[in-house]
Amino acid sequence: MKRRKIALHWQILGGLALGIAYGFLASAAGWKGFTLDWIKPWGTIFIRMLKLIAVPLIFFSLVQGIGSLQNISKLSRMGLKTLMLYVASTVIAITVGLGLVNLIKPGSDFPEDKKAEFQEIYGGDAASKINLAHGNEDGPLKFIVDIVPDNIIGAASSNVNMLQVIFFAILFGIALVLLERHKVETVHKFVSGVNEVIIAMVRLIMKFAPYGVFALMGSLMVELAGDDPVSSIGLLQSLGMYALVVIAGLLFLVVFIYPSLLAMFTKLKYAQFLKGVLPAQLLAFSTSSSAATLPVTMRQCENELGVSREVSSFVLPVGATINMDGTSLYQAVAAVFIAIVFGYDLTLGQQLTIILTATLASIGSAAVPSAGIVMLVIVLESIGIPSAGIALIFAVDRPLDMFRTVVNVTGDSTIASIVAASEKKLHPEDLELKKE
Template sequence: TFGLYIATTVIAVSIGLLLVNAIQPGGFISEDTRGDMLASFGESVDHQIDLAKSQVEDVSPLQPIIDIVPENIIESASSNTNMLQVIFISVLLGVALISLPIGEVIGLKKVFDASNAVMLKIVDIIMLSAPYGVFAIMAAIIVEVPSFELFKALGAYGLTVVIGLLLLIYGVYALMVMLLGKMKPSKFYKAISPAQLLAFSTSSSAATLPVTMECVEKGLGVRKDVLSFVLPIGATVNMDGTCLYQGVAAIFIAQVLNYDLTLAQQLSVILTATLASIGSAAVPGAGILMLVIVLESIGVPPAGIALIFAIDRPLDMLRTTTNITGDAVVALIMNRSMKE
């Protein structure tokens, strides 16, 4: 499972780097527009930089492993930022349940089953209003942008990210579904479309997880024990869309700021983006925090994030959709391998 997740992440970042070097979107930004962007979004970027630095300061290499064990079970379960802790609690609870006679735990199992059914029904009700919510989000984004010129100037950058995400979803993932999952891509995409819509509207892999699990189980026929392990882990460690975006964004910012990156620096983006994605929060805006780490690793000022802030929200929605699609692909492949 982890091997597949890391492989797809490396492929995603590589696609992003190839596209951004081929299209060179940084050449479409004028000096005046660059100044406007830095002035308009500088304060927001400073906050993100401070937040990212506070998360990585004085952190040992083994800290992510230590953080898997929660200090407070209730706090971990109520926060979308501690998905690995939730998985740890769930595995521990599951081991305890199967170690006891079925007669002693049947009541608790029924409570869990009923709670799961209720939560899925609540999500189904919310899904009915999802299209209207997406419309409202997009309208708010357009209204809040300081100038339409900023959108036009960022068109090449946004198009580069979108092309990369489409290649990943309908190219790489389609091949994996056919060759490794032994399923027609059309059936796969139809089955997970409700989860993709919710991911697009919420920009959160964690919030989409119940719907993703339902789609993968009922639409793709993946065993419950497989998806219950693969998908929650994927929501935390597998962020293909986010890593592709980081590769494009890092090189784009370097191009605009006239930083000439060496091949070694660009290759380091692949490693840094992959490592940064493991354990990061599956919530809206997490990609920006990860991007600060990537930029600092190649010597590009994190303040350059202001250059892409104007269209980050719609791209966040698209890359989250890609993230959960990748999770579903890996779940399908793992289910197939278990059968064989």
Template sequence: MKKKLPLHTQIILGLVLGLVWGLVSAWLGWSPKITTDYIKPFGTIFVNLLKMIAVPLVLASLIVGVSSLSDISKLSRIGGKTIGIYLCTTVVAVTVGLLAVNLIRPGTKLPTETRENLIQVYSSDAESKAASAEQLQQQSPLQPLVDMVPENLFASAASNGSMLQVVFFAILAGIALIQLPEAKKEPVVRFFDGINDMIIRIVEFIMLIAPYGVFALIASLIVEVAGDQPEKALQLLLGLGWYSATVVIGLFFMMLAVYPAIFKLLTNIRYRVFFKAIRPVQLLAFSTSSSSATLPLTMETIEKKIGVSEEVSSFVLPLGATINMDGTSLYQAVAAVFIAQALNLDLTLADQLMIVLTATLASVGSAGVPGAGMVMLVIVLESIGVPTAGIALIVAVDRILDMLRTAVNVTGDTVVTMVIAASEGEIELTEYRAKERSRIGATVDPSKPA
């Protein structure tokens, strides 16, 4: 009997084949409409399927998770630790980005001609992002608190962009259930628990087509970036190589240095074991550029493959998908300083501290959907007096970098979930514990540090 390829291997194959298709299509001069009309729709369907179940999953899992805590004090303890660690990792991410961009100074390496070309080509995109950000800036500083409370739950549930409102209602409902008599509480919890199990099964169905969806998404992305002038697109991308490299270095530093350090300090679990378990999640986040769309698979992986309890994962992960954006915050720090360097603007220490503050706050209000980070970047630029039109310099490579930073966003969510679970004694390395024991002998416990 043939052994089935693991999901992450299938997704990698879909990603590579999509990349090959896009490049071949561009260089051979095939009409982009072949890809955009007949291949891209399958990628769109795949992402829509994931988004379709994101809101009901968050609603059901959070209600079940919060109500299962059975104690308001436990909820406040876990909630306080979760938000505190999320804010700390975000500040670290912004600081890493600032250090990288100040050491490498990519803005000074951008040729004048390339800079002018980029501003000319992408000026309309920059204006639309600036207009969106201007609407946000005209609001009250306390508007995020207002936006957190839904005036109509059903309207909020109809939009993935209103996920924080769904989270608010679910936590409130869970707290209310804790205070109800057991006889009245049990049927409600069982109903939402059944909904949660049903959605997890739907996730398994959707993941059967994940490799094909990833192929379609990557193929259409390459074709749209290259268009009918692949040489010109390549020149623009090469001109932004130093900027892209700076963002990538920062993101990989978070993934391979900061997160392992957090594991070493705050858990007794091997990062290698954890990292291996979440590979499908990272690949899906990379392909969809959406923390919200990846959330169903993230929850299933953390619970079933690693063994984090449902009461922790169902609270920490949905919250992370809405307020924790380590990769996006790091990118905003690098992008803001890069644009200032490219425009020959000097930033003071106070300006860079302002970037730390605004990028951290912006990550809380940033939706977990593709492109949201760039809108929030405009607010960061405004806070330090850098012309918002400067985002035209980075639009060309933003879609690709968005994929990478989403993978880091999701990894950050899972890392914090592991830390909270370890601190609460709510973790059991199920599948990977068994595999590790069979590989190195039953006497060795993989949860112990190397």
């Protein structure tokens, strides 16, 4: 009798659950040193393997996707749709966050002694993030300048410079489209071949996913709890309402906004959509990195949702870099929360400034863990709130980063499905026939 293979999302979910259970056990038993020395490195290796292929995957996928188009007008049409949908979903996410935080007003009863305590504990971390954000402030057009690399090899050496890699890949792909096919046939075959090799690498790396997720979650729980889980829980309770508002906003996007968008623009059933993107969501939760999750997001959208590779190879790499719905919502909630704690009464104009600044900041935010908190400094200073206030939210930033990355990935997959449907490149029914 043939042994039935366990689906990838169940394997990852199992690793996630076992990692959390192990983390609590290790904290209670005092195994922090052992966990950080012998368990955590395997999670780090897993993330590194995913990041290892992120840049080549984005480059060759984009080049193949653009190069396969027959004319520039088709590229410009798809690109305009993608950009408009990403900006619209970001603005919706920020508006949802502002609506909830103004309604619930977390932080209005934040105790003064806790404020001073958090400033003392996390002041050093806050200062480093502020310096990092200020280091990027060289004028209003600095963001546009940073998109254009002066050295593509240098840009490709860091996942933080993903926008520069995308710029070069789009330029390369456009050049392929403009040239006569017979002159660049060899280049097309080379790009297609390398892309297939990278996809095979993704399959190999994903065999390690359950173990990597276990190591990541186990070590994270130990680091959060230390040797005293009870004291950690007590510390997190003081920021519980703020965290709940962020999570409620993220859930609102996943439960109401994305299903509505899919129902309006596609024939894809939301249950089928969620089942298809679940492995990518679980990986996003454990890695807190849209870039590291990108290979799996692309694979799931193509193999489980029926999005054509032509669309996924263009829309998803761009989305992993510029579309951060979860991060944008979090920035809006965090900015108002910090303002309330410090006793600031934000005007309508200041809240509109949050929408504009958070939208632009999400576009410039790197698809790596905790990048959103660096961008939050810019959002806070745009409305005149002391940026040192980010020290108040550091204690819960890591777990919230995990949740918002899940929403980032879900938003990217939603937009990819909508763009594919508009281009008549979404065919989930073909997948059902293949399975039969």
